[in-house]
Each structure stands twice: as structure tokens, then as C-alpha cells.
Amino acid sequence: xxxxxxxxxxxxxxxxxxxxxxxxxxxxxxxxxxxxxxxxxxxxxxxxxxxxxxxxxxxxxxxxxxxxxxxxxxxxxxxxxxxxxxxxxxxxxxxxxxxxxxxxxxxxxxxxxxxxxxxxxxxxxxxxxxxxxxxxxxxxxxxxxxxxxxxxxxxxxxxxxxxxxxxxxxxxxxxxxxxxxxxxxxxxxxxxxxxxxxxxxxxxxxxxxxxxxxxxxxxxxxxxxxxxxxxxxxxxxxxxxxxxxxxxxxxxxxxxxxxxxxxxxxxxxxxxxxxxxxxxxxxxxxxxxxxxxxxxxxxxxxxxxxxxxxxxxxxxxxxxxxxxxxxxxxxxxxxxxxxxxxxxxxxxxxxxxxxxxxxxxxxxxxxxxxxxxxxxxxxxxxxxxxxxxxxxxxxxxxxxxxxxxxxxxxxxxxxxxxxxxxxxxxxxxxxxxxxxxxxxxxxxxxxxxxxxxxxxxxxxx
Numbered sequence: 001x002x003x004x005x006x007x008x009x010x011x012x013x014x015x016x017x018x019x020x021x022x023x024x025x026x027x028x029x030x031x032x033x034x035x036x037x038x039x040x041x042x043x044x045x046x047x048x049x050x051x052x053x054x055x056x057x058x059x060x061x062x063x064x065x066x067x068x069x070x071x072x073x074x075x076x077x078x079x080x081x082x083x084x085x086x087x088x089x090x091x092x093x094x095x096x097x098x099x100x101x102x103x104x105x106x107x108x109x110x111x112x113x114x115x116x117x118x119x120x121x122x123x124x125x126x127x128x129x130x131x132x133x134x135x136x137x138x139x140x141x142x143x144x145x146x147x148x149x150x151x152x153x154x155x156x157x158x159x160x161x162x163x164x165x166x167x168x169x170x171x172x173x174x175x176x177x178x179x180x181x182x183x184x185x186x187x188x189x190x191x192x193x194x195x196x197x198x199x200x201x202x203x204x205x206x207x208x209x210x211x212x213x214x215x216x217x218x219x220x221x222x223x224x225x226x227x228x229x230x231x232x233x234x235x236x237x238x239x240x241x242x243x244x245x246x247x248x249x250x251x252x253x254x255x256x257x258x259x260x261x262x263x264x265x266x267x268x269x270x271x272x273x274x275x276x277x278x279x280x281x282x283x284x285x286x287x288x289x290x291x292x293x294x295x296x297x298x299x300x301x302x303x304x305x306x307x308x309x310x311x312x313x314x315x316x317x318x319x320x321x322x323x324x325x326x327x328x329x330x331x332x333x334x335x336x337x338x339x340x341x342x343x344x345x346x347x348x349x350x351x352x353x354x355x356x357x358x359x360x361x362x363x364x365x366x367x368x369x370x371x372x373x374x375x376x377x378x379x380x381x382x383x384x385x386x387x388x389x390x391x392x393x394x395x396x397x398x399x400x401x402x403x404x405x406x407x408x409x410x411x412x413x414x415x416x417x418x419x420x421x422x423x424x425x426x427x428x429x430x431x432x433x434x435x436x437x438x439x440x441x442x443x444x445x446x447x448x449x450x451x452x453x454x455x456x457x458x459x460x461x
Contacts (some may be wrong), residue, residue, distance in 0.1 A: 005077025079139025298405030331394030332368025
């Protein structure tokens with residue numbers, strides 16, 4: 001877009017200009033970050049006035065700042081400087097409202113000063129959000145410029161996990177055997193999920209260590225069941241016993257090695273085998289992405305063969321459906337998007353795609369091989385000439401091996417600022433697999449994912 005300013009000597013009374021903009025929730029988070037105004041009335045995640053409704057009211061000065069966009073871009077345009085601005089606020093705008101900012105020249109003064117009537121209205125009902133008057137110093141020279149490309153902003157909030165938590169809270173708390181929560185991170189995550197009514201924890205481990213961790217967190221263990229067991233493998237076996245006895249409907253990893261937990265789950269006598277291989281799924285909330293992104297397998301199967309990848313893919317589809325993705329799109333990744341006999345992952349991807357077409361993998365759309373770019377970017381897929389319902393739109397990324405999956409998940413976490421929930425599938429119950437580096441949101445989301453999956457698989461939702 002080309003912008004042309006109006007210098008002082010070409011302005012006249014009655015000149016007018018307008019810009020429209022749709023307010024978004026992210027606009028208000030950016031404003032809060034830049035201005036330091038963290039009034040919860042303006043943030044969609046908060047109830048700012050205690051009425052149990054999250055208002056997301058547009059900050060008054062955000063609305064007022066829309067006027068400056070007209071002054072700086074159109075009338076008078078480039079080179080304009082403010083002298084003063086008055087505001088009178090009539091009503092309030094909310095996220096999702098379209099707003100029109102208007103300015104009209106009402107007086108020309110000496111020294112290039114110009115007085116303008118200013119207002120912001122909501123066109124759908126002509127409500128005046130703000131009115132007032134601006135005095136500016138108009139530019140001296142006529143100028144034209146193309147629309148300036150400013151750096152894009154990605155708001156680092158995790159709306160997809162917020163939605164998962166909202167869906168899981170109305171469910172009955174899922175009885176969860178928490179294995180060896182003997183340090184603050186693992187214990188704190190379980191107790192936080194209990195306070196959010198997502199799980200009902202049964203703590204299994206050394207009671208003295210659990211008590212010390214609770215004191216470190218300044219939390220009480222009142223009304224929380226503790227099963228005293230010394231030794232991590234024994235604790236893991238006891239947790240599996242609770243599942244076998246029908247007392248627990250999920251497992252949660254505490255402060256023990258994953259191998260110890262899975263060894264107990266895979267035991268032949270009263271173990272948790274359910275006919276498929278155990279596979280791991282990261283459910284990732286990547287800021288700026290329109291949907292959650294599932295990455296599998298990044299934690300258990302090191303060099304999966306085709307048979308294992310079938311289970312990896314099917315487990316991920318089942319989980320995606322459980323968290324609300326109706327027809328999951330699965331991109332099977334390789335280094336290339338064409339079948340190359342020298343690259344085994346490209347052959348496996350093509351076979352998985354064909355197996356899905358023939359109904360051997362059910363519930364989702366599967367395509368591959370796809371390279372990472374054309375799995376998640378429509379532009380990249382179109383550039384490569386790929387015609388596919390999955391390319392550029394993948395909900396699930398099936399990686400060639402654990403190395404690739406682990407690197408991808410950690411790149412998304414530490415470079416793209418994603419949050420990651422980790423769950424093991426293929427067992428009789430979901431296994432919540434948290435990392436020591438996970439924060440509270442990731443731990444909560446892992447519990448929510450497990451609760452939603454367990455509820456769907458048991459027919460509760």
C-alpha cells in the first residue's frame with residue numbers, strides 16, 4: 001500500500017480520513033506487555049471484576065492510540081507530530097469488535113499547527129467509543145512511502161492448553177497413581193492438578209521424602225492418600241498394582257527414571273499391555289499456531305520399524321481425537337517429500353499413507369513422505385506442487401526416529417517457546433510423562449490430556 005501525506009499548505013478545514021481495525025485478544029496482551037498496564041479486565045484469560053466472566057475489554061488508551069494511526073499514516077500523514085490530544089470515553093469495546101478511527105480538520109493555526117476532531121466508533125452499532133480533539137504539527141514537505149514492514153509479533157501465550165484445561169475441569173477427577181513424587185517439581189505438579197480438579201492423586205513412594213517436598217512447597221498433604229513404598233521400582237510396581245485393582249485410571253511419573261516406570265507397566269503379570277506398543281506423544285502448544293501440534297515418538301521407540309510406526313501413528317490419532325481434533329491430519333516426516341529408496345523413512349511414510357487409505361490405520365488422514373516445511377506450511381507445500389489435504393495442515397507429525405523427534409520437540413520448546421505435554425499411550429491407561437524441566441502449565445496440560453483420553457476411551461465423553 002502507498003501512503004501520501006498532506007503537508008500543512010495543502011490541508012484545509014473539512015479534510016477527513018479513517019482507518020478500521022478488528023481488535024483481538026492478542027492485541028490486548030501486547031498492549032499489557034508494552035505499557036505495563038496489567039489490569040485483568042483487559043485480558044481474556046482473567047476475570048477482572050469478580051463476576052465469573054473473562055471480559056477482554058479493550059484498554060482505553062489502546063483504543064485512543066488507533067487515532068494516532070490515522071494521523072501518522074494518512075492525515076496529515078508522515079512527518080506529523082503530536083502537540084496534544086484529549087479523550088472522552090463513551091462506551092467500551094471488546095475483543096472481536098471492529099473499530100473505525102476518524103479524524104477531521106477543524107482549524108488551521110500558525111506554525112503549522114492543525115486542530116482535528118477525533119473519534120473511534122464501532123460501525124456495527126455506531127457506538128462512540130471515544131471522542132476528543134488533537135493538535136498536531138503538520139509536515140512541511142509532501143512525501144509518499146510504501147507501507148513499512150515492521151517486525152511481526154508472536155504472543156507467547158498458550159491458548160490451546162488453556163482450552164484443554166477448560167475441557168478437562170468439568171470431568172470427575174481421574175484417580176492417578178503418582179510414582180515417587182519425592183521432590184518439589186513432581187509433587188507440586190500432582191498437587192496443582194488436584195487443586196484444578198483434573199486428577200485425584202495417590203502418592204506412592206517414601207513418605208518422609210514426600211513430606212519434605214511438601215514442606216519445601218509450603219503445601220499440605222491433608223486428604224491426600226499416600227502409599228508408603230521404599231525404592232523406585234517397587235513404587236512403580238505398586239502403582240501398576242493399583243491400576244490392575246481398579247483403584248487408579250492413570251499413572252504419573254514422579255522423581256524416578258522412565259525405564260523403571262515402563263518396566264513395571266510392561267511386566268507380564270498384571271501389567272498394562274493392551275495389544276499395541278507403548279508410544280510417546282508430545283502435545284505441543286506453539287505460540288502463533290492455529291491448533292495444537294502432536295509430535296511422536298520422541299521418548300520411547302529409538303529406531304522404530306514399520307510395524308512400530310503403525311502403532312505410533314494410530315495411538316497419536318486416537319489421542320488427537322480425544323483432545324478435540326475431529327479428523328486428525330497426520331504428516332509422516334522424512335528429509336524429502338518424494339519416495340527415495342535410499343531413505344528408509346520416506347519408504348515407511350509412503351507405506352503408512354497407503355495403509356491409511358486401505359483402512360489399516362483409522363480415524364485420520366495420513367500422508368507422507370513430507371518434509372517438515374511442507375507438512376506445516378501451506379506456502380511451502382504449494383511451492384513444491386504438493387496436492388494433499390494434509391500438507392501444510394498437519395496436526396500430527398510422525399518422526400523417523402527418537403533422535404529426530406526429541407530434537408524437534410526441544411527446538412519447538414526452546415526456540416519457538418512452545419509448551420509440551422507428554423503422554424505415553426498403548427497401555428491400558430494413559431501414562432503422564434513429565435520432564436524435570438516442565439513448568440506448571442506443561443504439567444497441568446499433561447494431566448488434562450491424559451484425563452480427556454481416559455474419559456473418551458472409557459466412554460465417559
